[in-house]
Structures are given as structure tokens and as C-alpha cells.
Amino acid sequence: LVKQLSHANLWWRITAQRLLVDRQDRAAVPALEELARRGDPWVARLHALWTLEGLESLRNEILLQAMADGHAGVREHAVRLAENRLADARVKEKLLGLANDPEARVQFQVACTLGRLPREQAFRPLQQIARRHADDPWFQIAVLTSASDNAGAWFRAMLGNPAKGREDFLRRIASVVGAKKNEEQVAEVLGAIAQAGGEQDAAWRLASLNGLADGLRQGSRRRVRLVAGQRLLRKLLAGDSTAIARTALRVAARVELAPSAELRALIGKAAETARNQGASLEQREQAMGILGLDPSGQTASLLAKFLAPLEPDGIQVAAAEALANLPAGDVIPIFLDRWRAATGKVRDVFVAGFFADPKRLPALLDAIQAGTVQAWALGPA
Secondary structure (H helix, E strand, O other): OOHHHHOOOHHHHHHHHHHHHHHOOHHHHHHHHHHHHHOOOHHHHHHHHHHHHHOOOOOHHHHHHHHOOOOHHHHHHHHHHHHHHOOOHHHHHHHHHHHHOOOHHHHHHHHHHHHHOOHHHHHHHHHHHHHHOOOOHHHHHHHHOOOOOOHHHHHHHHHOOOOOOHHHHHHHHHHHHHHHOOHHHHHHHHHHHHHOOOHHHHHHHHHHHHHHHHHHOOOOOOOEOOOOOHHHHHHHHOOOOHHHHHHHHHHHOOEOOOOOHHHHHHHHHHHHHHHOOOOOHHHHHHHHHHHOOOOOOOOHHHHHHOOOOOOOHHHHHHHHHHHHHOOOOOHHHHHHHOOOOOOHHHHHHHHHHHHHOHHHHHHHHHHHHHOOOOHHHHOOO
């Protein structure tokens, strides 16, 4: 059976391996070790390694030799087999060295396996791999599987990497930061975005903000308190870049903003823009979003005025989204009062607004029972 592991036919090799493992006959171990060392072709060495593993007889000496094998396929699988043997300093040292392997497939497996090491040991070799393959989405995923505990460090490291694909990588890292909802890391990302400027930084700033917003929307509905980063967020919302301000609004909608004179001034300016019929639709829609950040909920009555049928559909949708973002419960009467006159798009926002806060759902059920809201309007989802 051991000889069949070198057979040219795949079925013969797999069947021989299965029979050897099923029988658990450790008398075959010496022959398997010899095959793992010198077998030809390379797939014979590969099957010998996994068969030894199946017999619980794979010694670290054999594994270390496989991690230095002349064929990349053997090295790749040896790295997988090393995952549960990293307590051996020799295996760990060999794994760290393979971060510089010439073959991409080996580096990819190393990136996946390094996640089993403490972050202080894995960070530098992972960073080396990430810099080489910054434009490869699969490498990004592999590297970032171990980044949940130090996403802030990853963000700092990749900021200085001008390689192609940096924007997408930063978006993924920022998404991890947002999903963790760690106030310090969120503030750190916002600080880097707020301090940068110029056209050369526009792409990565937008990518990072979008990633941060996507991450903040994941998991629990709770908002990040963000005491230290509120000034940075207000700066982005009031900035000259329309694209940055619009994207920062997505982040702000998931943040618990504290009342302040600066926030009141920002909301006051937004109220003026929202009323200004001469402003562009984009400016007015952005202003609606800022009105939805009012922690007191006092902008609800103003936003309700923009749900009038004479207003453009985009303005009505923006006003409805801003109302849904307000923490106050008094938006429920507005939703129900404007239900019948609302367009389909605005109704969809109303429904999403009810589901955004579980405390609003009893009112929705009551409205359906009373016939104010039609059950079919909820949609199949």
C-alpha cells in the first residue's frame, strides 16, 4: 500500500492512503517516513505526510524537512500540518521564515497559519506578505483573519504602503475596526483621515470611511460613544470635500454624538441649507443627514416638513432616512401620519426606520392592525 502512494493514478493513491489510515497499522510508519523524505514524484511525499498524520505518527523532524522541500506543493501542505505543532520552537521558526517563500501559494498558507501565533510574533511576517500582495483580495482576507485584535496597528502600517490595491486593503482593515466598535481605534482611523488632504489622499480616505461605516453597521445595534473622536468626525462632516462629508455621514449615523456647541452650530447651518431652495439637491440631502444627527431629536419637526409631495423624491427620502436615525420616539407619529401620502421609496425608509429600533415595532404592529399600514407594504423579507 505504501508503494501505491507513488502511483500515477490519483484513485490508487487516495485509496492506498485511506486503507492505511483505516487500518491504523503503524508497522508502515518507517516506510512512510522514507517515502516522505525521498519519494518521487512530489505527490508521493505529500500523501506520505498526510498518511503519517492520519496514523498520528508524524514526527516534527519529518515535518521540518517537508517545510524545506524542493516542491512548493509539499511546503504548502507542510505549513498546514504545522498548525497544531507551533509549540515546538523549531517549527515556529521555520514557519516564520516561510513568510519569504518564493511561491505565492506557500505565502498564502503561511498567512492563514500565522493567525495561530500571538499577534506580536505574527505581525511583521504578515506585514511582509501583505505588502507583496496588497492588490490581491484573497491575500487581504488571509492576512486580516488575524487582525481583529490589532486592526489599528494594521491600519497604520498600510497607510505608508503606496502599493496598488492599498485602498481596498484599508477599506477592509477599517471595516474590522468598525466591527470591533473599539472607541480608541475608531478615533485613530478618523484622525488619520481628518489629518490627510489633497487629491492624492482622496481615494484611500473615502475607502477607509466606507469601510469604517460598513463595520459599524455589523453586529449589535449599539452606537459607538466616541468621546475622543467627535471633533474629528465633525471636522469631516463640515469639510470642503462633498464626497468625504457624505461618507462621513454614514459613520456619524452609527455614532452616539454628545450635545455640544460645535454640533449645534453644524446642525444650525444644515437647517439653513435644507431650507434653501437654491442649494443643489446634493447639498440639501447632505444637510438632511446632518439634521438626523441631532441627539435631542428636536429637528424632527423640521425634517417632517420635507416629506411634502411637492419636494423632490430624493429630498423626501433623505428626510425620511434622517428621521429614522433620530433617537427620539416622536418620529413614530410622523411616519404614520405621512404613510398614505408617501411614495414607495419613502415608505421603504419608514419601514426600515421601524425595524431600526425594536422599541418602535409595537407601534408598527398596531398600525397594521388598525389598517393604517398595509401588511403587504413590509415586503417578503
